[in-house]
Amino acid sequence: GESVGLHLPTLSVQEGDNSIINCAYSNSASDYFIWYKQESGKGPQFIIDIRSNMDKRQGQRVTVLLNKTVKHLSLQIAATQPGDSAVYFCAENMAPPYGGSQGNLIFGKGTKLSVKP
Amino acid sequence: DAGVIQSPRHEVTEMGQEVTLRCKPISGHNSLFWYRQTMMRGLELLIYFNNNVPIDDSGMPEDRFSAKMPNASFSTLKIQPSEPRDSAVYFCASRPRQGQPQHFGDGTRLSIL
Numbered sequence: 001g002e003s004v005g006l007h008l009p010t011l012s013v014q015e016g017d018n019s020i021i022n023c024a025y026s027n028s029a030s031d032y033f034i035w036y037k038q039e040s041g042k043g044p045q046f047i048i049d050i051r052s053n054m055d056k057r058q059g060q061r062v063t064v065l066l067n068k069t070v071k072h073l074s075l076q077i078a079a080t081q082p083g084d085s086a087v088y089f090c091a092e093n094m095a096p097p098y099g100g101s102q103g104n105l106i107f108g109k110g111t112k113l114s115v116k117p
Numbered sequence: 118d119a120g121v122i123q124s125p126r127h128e129v130t131e132m133g134q135e136v137t138l139r140c141k142p143i144s145g146h147n148s149l150f151w152y153r154q155t156m157m158r159g160l161e162l163l164i165y166f167n168n169n170v171p172i173d174d175s176g177m178p179e180d181r182f183s184a185k186m187p188n189a190s191f192s193t194l195k196i197q198p199s200e201p202r203d204s205a206v207y208f209c210a211s212r213p214r215q216g217q218p219q220h221f222g223d224g225t226r227l228s229i230l
Contacts, residue, residue, distance in 0.1 A: 034218050043121075043208050043221030044160070051216075089160070093216075104173065105219060107160040 008087070010112045019077040021111045023090035026071065032093035034105070035064060035075045039086045047075070047088075077113075085115045119143070121222035123209050129228045135197040138225045141190055142211030150219060151184055151194050152208040160208070166192065178203075199229045 013019045025033070031052040036044035050057045050064045050073075057064050063076040073090050087110040094104060122141040130136060142149045150165040164174040166186045174184070181200070186192040196203055206226050210219040 032216060036221075041223070043210075043223045046218045046220060049218055104162060104165070109159045 008109050008112060010114060012114045012116060013080050015080060015082060015115055015117050017080055019075075019080045019084070019113060019115075021075045021077075021088050021113065023073040023075075023108055023111075024071060025073060025090070025092045025106075025108075027092060027094050027106070028068075028071065030092035030094050030106075033064070033066060033073050034091045034093070035062075035073075036089045036091060036107075037084075037086045038089065038110070044089060080113075080115050082115045082117055085113055087112050121209055121211050121220055123207075123222035123225050125225055126223065127226045127228075129230065130199060131230050132200055133198045134229075135195065136199045136203075136227060136229075138194040138207050138209075138227070140192045140194070140209030140222060142192070142209070143213075143220055144190065146211035146213050146220070147189075148212040148215070148219075149186060149192050150210040150212070151192070152210065152221075154206045154208060154224070163194070199227075201229045203227065204229050 034049040035047045037047050038044045048059045048062050048064050050066050055066050061078045065074045077084055089107050089110045091105040091107045121143055124139045128136060148167050151163040152160050153163055154160045161176055163176045164184045165172055169186045169189055182196055184194045204227055206224045208221050208224045210221045212219045
């Protein structure tokens, strides 16, 4: 898993398996969370988001789980494919006034997902 | 639909030179963000604008860095004079409104020799 401020961990999975990428956030004032995927040479790409009044949200092949009690966020990818290989970032939005007048995103350092064919 | 467009994609220049990075946000988005990404420090917010007005520039490293947003469809990040430690990938992102995800461009890879 990863936590804001720590080194970049790596997760290696077999094609077809499920992947779980973890993220610990530190700000209890955060009210909105986003997962991004970044491929080599490209900018972060939005995957899925979740607000603090929810504990689970599903997208296409992806699920985000939020546990506010322990300040933990996870991204689950079903049937992982080679195209899923990338660095995944979680980001937390600190509600005003903590994140400035408009709220800011705080990004973690990322987790590198490597999918073996 | 066109995403966030950044130019140039790559820039190599000698230290001391002025560098200007450009960004065209997604039409209709009211917030624009400039980030810098390095292996050592990850993704760092430099400055962001809301409705073309700079809101928070506390992430700008020093006075050598400046950013402008003259209108809703264009922003620049300028470094003058540039230094080797400014070498990084610079991203621009835009957001429709608060509480919505930011959408990133593909960045400018800057190398200062």
